Amino acid sequence: MVHEQINTIVQQSEAGYQYLQQLSLAERAALMHAIADAVEALDETLIQTAHEESALPLARLQGEKGRTVGQWRSYANAIRTGIYAEARIDKAGEGKADIRKYNKGIGPVAVFGASNFPFAFSTAGGDTASAIGAGCSVVFKEHPAHPRTSQLMAQAIAKGLASYGAPESVFTYVQGSSHAIGEALVLHPAIKAVAFTGSFQGGKALFDLGAKRAEPIPVFSEMGSVNPVFAFPEYLAANPQTLAAQYIGSLTLGVGQFCTNPGVFLAVSGEAFQAFKLAVSAEINNISEAKMLHEGIQKAYDHGKHKLTGQPEVSLLATGQVGTATLAQAAVFVTTGKAFLTNEHLSEEVFGPTGLLVECADAAEMYHILDRLSGQLTITFAATDTDVAEHKNFFMRAQEKCGRLLFNGMPTGVEVVYGMHHGGPFPATTDARFTSVGPDAVKRFLRPVSFQNWPNTFLPAELQEENPLQIARIVDGQYRID
Amino acid sequence: MVHEQINTIVQQSEAGYQYLQQLSLAERAALMHAIADAVEALDETLIQTAHEESALPLARLQGEKGRTVGQWRSYANAIRTGIYAEARIDKAGEGKADIRKYNKGIGPVAVFGASNFPFAFSTAGGDTASAIGAGCSVVFKEHPAHPRTSQLMAQAIAKGLASYGAPESVFTYVQGSSHAIGEALVLHPAIKAVAFTGSFQGGKALFDLGAKRAEPIPVFSEMGSVNPVFAFPEYLAANPQTLAAQYIGSLTLGVGQFCTNPGVFLAVSGEAFQAFKLAVSAEINNISEAKMLHEGIQKAYDHGKHKLTGQPEVSLLATGQVGTATLAQAAVFVTTGKAFLTNEHLSEEVFGPTGLLVECADAAEMYHILDRLSGQLTITFAATDTDVAEHKNFFMRAQEKCGRLLFNGMPTGVEVVYGMHHGGPFPATTDARFTSVGPDAVKRFLRPVSFQNWPNTFLPAELQEENPLQIARIVDGQYRID
Structure with a gap:
């Protein structure tokens, strides 16, 4: 039964992914701003509910809500610059083909909510925002410690999607606290990456599941440390x-x-x-x-x-x-x-x-x-x-x-900026090469594709000759901002 | 015995890694050019030996040698631009810390030689060049199909290192055809990444070993495909x-x-x-x-x-x-x-x-x-x-x-340019997110580190306020080439 339920949800998510793949960078950014607006518009009920479920103080939750909205906006703005497309163009020359490369979304992503940040590292948190920023749909598994908070957030995301005109399938939601649900999700062949913040035990178990699949997938588990x-x-x-x-x-x-x-x-x-x-x-x-x-x-x-x-x-x-x-x-x-x-x-x-x-x-x-x-x-x-x-x-x-x-400072307080690396060598995380905070978190969900001798009109806009998106690219080995 | 041998070699490689960590980008690039020169200087003995061992035609081998030298040079030049440092600087502001991030080498890398490109994907091939470019020492496991070719190449690398003044430990060499050797190498705790080109069976086995270690490490296996x-x-x-x-x-x-x-x-x-x-x-x-x-x-x-x-x-x-x-x-x-x-x-x-x-x-x-x-x-x-x-x-x-x-072309012929992506979703490779050809191959062996409120003089040069390396950086969210 779990498998049927997960299968239906992941199939929806595939459709959401196909939808996102057709959006331009600017459209994806606008969609993210619409979600940010919807989260921002949530009233005191959200703060009160989260307070009841997590015992976190109201002021802290108010601040965390602002941070969460800010994450959507800053990742959206980063996406719009085209920096994560990492466009590279090598034009045809004597005996050389025309080769152009950009980064695209890796596929539907499974995100697991963390308990200690019911907003910023949960339903509408940084993992969800960075996956959607990368053009990936999200299947979100709620954290059993704050289901009501999570559902309010999921409703806000749905509202943001609707106000932009995007299908609900961009963000799908999985309830329940059983491990079997999470396991079925990570093992589903259409899921192409996983993001998790929590315990070592939980994060490592998901990593092992991801690695043992017929098609192994990256699992980004942030599992904490003693921060000496x-x-x-x-x-x-x-x-x-x-x-x-x-x-x-x-x-x-x-x-x-x-x-x-x-x-x-x-x-x-x-x-x-x-x-x-x-x-x-x-x-x-x-x-x-x-x-x-x-x-x-x-x-x-x-x-x-x-x-x-x-x-x-x-x-x-x-x-x-x-x-x-x-x-x-x-x-x-x-x-x-x-x-x-x-x-x-x-x-x-x-x-x-x-x-x-x-x-x-x-x-x-x-x-x-x-x-x-x-x-x-x-x-x-x-x-x-x-x-x-x-x-x-x-x-x-x-x-x-x-x-x-x-x-000469203290490590609590993780600013949401380009310069932030919230990650580290194992066992702090399962992949030292990626951050889960800051716009660079988007990189976790991208992969490159090259086009060789491709007709200009059929290339992704990021790679078209006239640079219609006006993004920074490496052209014939030189950085160029047209 | 295998374990003792591997242990000694990997310990040497650790020293080589420590050495590389102290080189500036320009020094690392110069070291790579020195290796390129030494490989280029190899005489017809190399071509003849490779021909005897691989049955590949002389002209093809001559071309592959040129490609191999070219790889070292193009990766060296890419390193020198600082592009792979991906420097990001967020300056201190009201209630905000100064946070700066760059990419550094991941640690000693194990490279497995491929049989079908005895130069370009073997001893002094793209994996070795990109690992050293990333500031990582290399432990190279020879391919049993061309041991004599491999040793000539290893000698050239040693010569290049010596002519630059770098220790031999930057590149260490493992002989033998037993699987136990490769296995011990991948399982050694000081090895932080693995690169392989070859069969699905071999590449997947290495990937599984890397994932099941106490500290899992990335294993980049390029395993081929039917290229429809x-x-x-x-x-x-x-x-x-x-x-x-x-x-x-x-x-x-x-x-x-x-x-x-x-x-x-x-x-x-x-x-x-x-x-x-x-x-x-x-x-x-x-x-x-x-x-x-x-x-x-x-x-x-x-x-x-x-x-x-x-x-x-x-x-x-x-x-x-x-x-x-x-x-x-x-x-x-x-x-x-x-x-x-x-x-x-x-x-x-x-x-x-x-x-x-x-x-x-x-x-x-x-x-x-x-x-x-x-x-x-x-x-x-x-x-x-x-x-x-x-x-x-x-x-x-x-x-x-x-x-x-x-x-409207054919896929054989993989140009060594920024725009190339030589990789693909599993089972073509074990990690769709990285290429093994082109300067971007360097990315496989890097990880980010952030510095918070760090004294300017003690920062890596890539992140110092005055931008002494004159590299492109993202400063307060804006691309800047000073």
Whole structure:
């Protein structure tokens, strides 16, 4: 029954894909703006519903709604520039054919909603926007933690499609919480790519399904990480208080429910680290207990905290205000560099407001930890220019381990700009080469096609001789903006 | 023992990767030009050796050598432009961080040599050149069909590296023909991507290995296809002779040992098709028996031909001059559209100079065949403008099935230009999103890294404020070539 249902939906989605394939870049952008308008027009019912389903504060949800609308608009504008067409033209010459290449949509895409951003990484979130931006229809699988929010968003998308005059099949919706549904969707032969944000377990399972299909497909799973913060001597000595306030602020923001939550803090042991620990204790004591996204998440959080508590050479430094079975309590633990190197449980993500401070014996141990680190979304440095100059090799090697390097800031807060890379080496994601935030997220759903000696009038507009779309192209090896 | 050997080699390659990471774009380009010079300087011994090992004609090998040198140079020049850095800069603003992104090398790459292009798709071929262009060291696994050729090429690469002053570890070499060696290489945790050109069986096995690793890695296998040629009524009626000559020329070029060999020819049954068949028979009768790359390939070819002969509704139309156990005989078979649709063996690639003509009952059947087609490197149209106008939907849908669409030409001949896409949907390759020919081949081995609020002096040159490399960048959402 699941298969029949999925089959019907994916067939609709194929029709939606065919429709999108016939739109010009400007038309696709206009369609996306129509969806943005419809999402923007949703009233307080959306915010209230999401608040009830996710326990996220109203102000945060209001902000996330704005971000979601902004994503549609910024991706639409990026699409209209033609940058993602990556048009390349090599004109015919002596013994040479005329060869022209552009990027087109890869086919219908399955998108799985995340629970921690019920707007921006769910139904009308960045994955849906970037897939449609690429000219791909979307089959969306709702997240069971916020079905009502999801349906309101799906209605807005349908409204946007209708107001533009596009068929509903551009965006189809799958309800239900069973794994069988998601599995059938990923395995359907007409689905050509998958986007997911969530747990390692879930993301890796989808990746494995995608790879084992008769026709393997790309599965973009963003699975989070511990986002280490490395503090260097000069900086730490000068700013223990400020750094502690920043760290605890970032660690507990949104009840610690960000993929980029800085779960691990590392520095060389010593006086400065002692001062930092004192400041961290003071800061965390003020953090109120808070409701997490759903029961399952709090259970996993309490389990993760409990597991940390039981590890040798790990001690509890301080906690936030007292928690309950339904309200999460923040906590910070301390361990040694040696223990962190030998006990792999210590580098597992605890999704929620819990941090682990790692006291390294010396700089060499910190280098060693960096080299042993698995892939991360972000790595943050608390450092002065002198620190950087003294540890240049450390900074260089850190690039191998993450998607984004931050200097004296905190990793929560992922701006929706061209320069953003929200991704990173496995196990942070299943494909280090693509971002899920920023207009470049569109690239995940494109593939190139070349045309050889093709009649000009039948070429896609992106490749026609007269450059009717006025887009940047590489013509005979030279960048040209006509 | 295999594992120890591979481990030592991959550790060397890691050092080579670290070295490359420290080179500027211009330095990397200069290193590639040094390798190009060293390959170019190889004397007739190379051509003679390759001729002995591959049976390919001397003139063809001379041409392939030039192509190989040209690849290094064109990729080097592309690298120097900074196009593959894809630099994006979003400057700090009110409440906004400074975020800058560029592409860097993914890590050490394993490259497997192909037998059918002992220069251009082997040791110093496009995969090696594009990986080094991306800043990735290469561990090269020789193809057992041309070990002496391969070693001469490896020596040239070593010479090029030495003349530039780069360490040998940038390119390391693995001998031997056992599958265990290749397997150990792909499974080594320090290897971050794999490139392969060859059979479906081999390419898919490597892909599966890459996906099942603890850390999955991208495996780019180019596995060939039947490269269908669709002939349309007006064109076929007007040009049966010319088309037959072109088709047989392309089918038998280089003893049919090209990935883009047009194995299947389709048109609607009728008078024009009859005239075409007569012309094909006359053409193929003139084709001499010829030596294939190695014994294994001829065996597989004879087996494939034999298998076709035994299929119901398939008949032999004509053959080339008589073959032997060591010389391949060209052949053309005929079948119906109906048989082609129902018997999957008929769309299997026969690597060598054998073609299958498919007589479709009507245009609808040809459409149906297109929709059922698996992924191809190329699809070719023999058509007039009127034909295209009448079958617009056919041409549009053909994009879903291949990487390159040709109009009134033949697919053999893959030019090394920006506009080339040598790739295509599975099973033509394991990743439709990347090409293995043309400067864009470099993209396979890159991944992005973002820098947030980073001190200008410590940024990679690609991202520094003053744009010291003078490369095109997207700054605050606008394309800029400073």
